[in-house]
Amino acid sequence: MRHQELGGKSIIIRLEIGGDRMNFGLVANMVSNLGGDIIAIDTIHIGNGISIRDMTVNVVDATAIRSITEAIEKIPGIRVVNTSDRTFLLHLGGKIEVTPKVTIQNRDDLSRVYTPDVARVCEAIREDPDKAFSLTIKRNTVAVISDGSAVLGLGNIGSRAAMPVMEGKAMLFKQFAGVDAFPICLDTTDTEEIIRTIKLIAPAFGGINLEDISSPRCFEIEERLRAELDIPVFHDDQHGTAVVAYAGLINALKIAGKAITDVTVVVCGIGAAGVAITNILLSAGVKEVIGVDREGILVEGETYSNPVKTKYASYTNPLKRSGTLRDALQGADVFIGVSGGKLLNRQDVLGMAPNPIVFAMANPEPEILPADIDDIAAVVATGRSDYPNQINNVLCFPGIFRAALDCRALAITEEMKLAASEAIASVITEDKLGKYDIVPSVFDQSVVERLRDRVIRAAIAGGVARRIPKEYR
Ligand SMILES: NC(=O)C1=CN([C@@H]2O[C@H](COP(=O)(O)OP(=O)(O)OC[C@H]3O[C@@H](n4cnc5c(N)ncnc54)[C@H](O)[C@@H]3O)[C@@H](O)[C@H]2O)C=CC1
Ligand SMILES: CC(=O)C(=O)O
Ligand SMILES: [Mg+2]
Known part of the structure; x- marks a missing residue:
């Protein structure tokens, strides 16, 4: 966990060990002193007086990899054959493939899946494109x-x-x-x-x-x-992110003991995600959203080189506050970062209202690490898989498209997005809710089930469903 928190890597070091013994205690100590943890040692081959072993090590960063391999090479009788990054190994040849649903076992099968019989299916679609x-x-x-x-x-x-x-x-x-x-x-x-x-x-x-x-x-x-x-056309970084951020906020506000209509929200990074998050929060009842980008707080009346920011300033920041990110955060209840790594610090969060909520959602490096503010924030969330409270669009896009495909939706509407947020938030029942449990795990199967149900209902109610699945007829 230590290395995961620091954004570490997992590597495999292949060793050739001469003689019949290696002092693993010595190697483990040395690796640990250089910032690594040995998590497995596998024997690949033993014979002719040498053994080949794969040592899997979690490391803090690339510098640690170099120091560990250099130190191991200095141990008499050990040679480093190669070092491989497990993440790269997992990507060899890509991560997905196309698999046929049926096997072609003979000419008869061949003539059905392919020519000549496939032509009849083509004709049927030509007559009725649906x-x-x-x-x-x-x-x-x-x-x-x-x-x-x-x-x-x-x-x-x-x-x-x-x-x-x-x-x-x-x-x-x-x-x-x-x-x-x-x-x-x-x-x-x-x-x-x-x-x-x-x-x-x-x-x-x-x-x-x-x-x-x-x-x-x-x-x-x-x-x-x-x-x-x-x-349906859905920009995931806008709407998937917004759906999950709002879901997280519904539950985080319960922990902080605040109402959505009373909070001031600072959104940092007024790009794809920031604009969509702002829009969903305004539809959900937030009255004061302050946007901050590279120019500082976005204020109505200013003209920004990016017209999206000028438009954004026209309907946010109702009190026309100006200044830096830290100024924006003075007395604010919620920080939502979709900008870049490490641009928030503890001092900024100390200036927020009591029980601050911090969603540092930039990937791969959040605006601030949870460990830096865990003791002063009511809730901290990031977009990453290796911390609790993962606010990431992966909680939304599979389920929302499952729903849209199953009812052949013409579009994914605002109502379907709000329904999606409520569905995700509702998976966390009162007994499950906690500082580190504001959103469900992506592995919780009820997320997609619940999302599908609520989103299909919203599609039917909004008149965009071209097909009503059996269970809703
Ligand atoms: N957790 C999640 O589910 C998601 C996280 N993200 C993350 O949010 C970030 C933004 O993504 P997009 O909106 O798609 O990108 P984008 O490029 O559309 O917008 C980024 C915005 O952040 C601003 N920004 C960058 N550095 C800044 C700084 N130092 N101070 C103030 N503003 C700054 C940029 O000017 C830009 O307006 C990325 O790190 C991305 O990985 C995006 C989508 C989903
Ligand atoms: C999660 C995601 O879509 C992003 O960081 O861009
Ligand atoms: Mg993305």
Whole structure:
């Protein structure tokens, strides 16, 4: 846990050990002194007077890897064969594959799945295009599409480098909600090209999950596609994040003993996530949201180079407060960070109102580490998998698309998003609620079940469901 908290890595060091013995106690001590924990030793081969062993070690950072390997090499009779990062091993060859649902065992099967019989299915869809939902992968398949321009908090890293995140999202879609998702990274950041490309590939899909497209282009891309396509288009960094942040806030406010209509919320990072979080909180009844970006507090009347920020200032910060992030936080009840790592400190949080709530959601490095403020905050949450209270859009996107696909929703509406937040929050019943338990674990199967139910009901009530699943007829 120590290394996980520090954002550590897990590596495997392959050792060739001469002679028949190695003093593991000595090695373990040395590794520990250099900032590592040995968590496993596996024997790969023994023979001809040497043994090959894989030592799995959790380390604080890359410097520790170097010092540990150098120190081991100095032990007489031991040679480091290679060092591999377990995360990289897990990514070898990518993380997903396409698996057929039926096996082709003979020519008869072949002529059904492929030519000539497949032609009859094609004709049926030509006559009635809606049959694509029943006769192709469309009804259960979502495209996860990025241009690589705002990947996690890493910035514009390009389309190839974005693939591991999109493959990861596809895995989560499948594992948590049975949705087949396809990672697609586009080699362009041109708004028109992105819109046109997505429209051209849309026939194969039942939904489009936009991911990690930078602001402000992400707003126009999503709006235009929503207007021009008849399948749900959902920018995960905006709406998935907002749904989960609001769910977390519903429960965090119970811990802090405050009402949503009374709190002042500071949102830091007025990009895709920050704008959407603000909008959902305003719909949910928050009266004072103060936005902070690189220019400091966003104030109505100022003109910012990014028009999204100018518009944002026009409907937030009703008391027209100005200044820095620390100024904004003076007396505030809630901090929501969707900006960048380490930009908040303990002093900032000490200036907040009693029982402050801090959601430091930037990835991979949060705005502040929980350990720095755990004793002074009522609730601390991050977006990461290795801390409690993981406020991450993974709690939303699998379930919300499960619902949208099952009722063939035309769109994912505001009502469906609010229903999704309430569904996620409701998994944490009073007996489960606690400082470290404001949102359910992503592994809690009731999250997707409850989300699906509430979101389908909201889709039916809002008239966007093209199909009413049996249990709702
Ligand atoms: N926990 C979660 O589920 C999610 C977390 N995130 C994280 O939130 C962050 C932002 O993501 P997006 O909104 O998609 O990116 P974005 O690029 O659309 O917006 C980021 C905004 O933060 C601002 N910002 C960056 N550094 C800042 C600083 N030092 N001070 C003030 N403002 C600063 C930028 O100017 C920009 O307006 C990333 O770290 C991302 O990983 C995003 C989506 C989901
Ligand atoms: C979680 C996520 O989507 C992000 O950090 O961009
Ligand atoms: Mg994202």
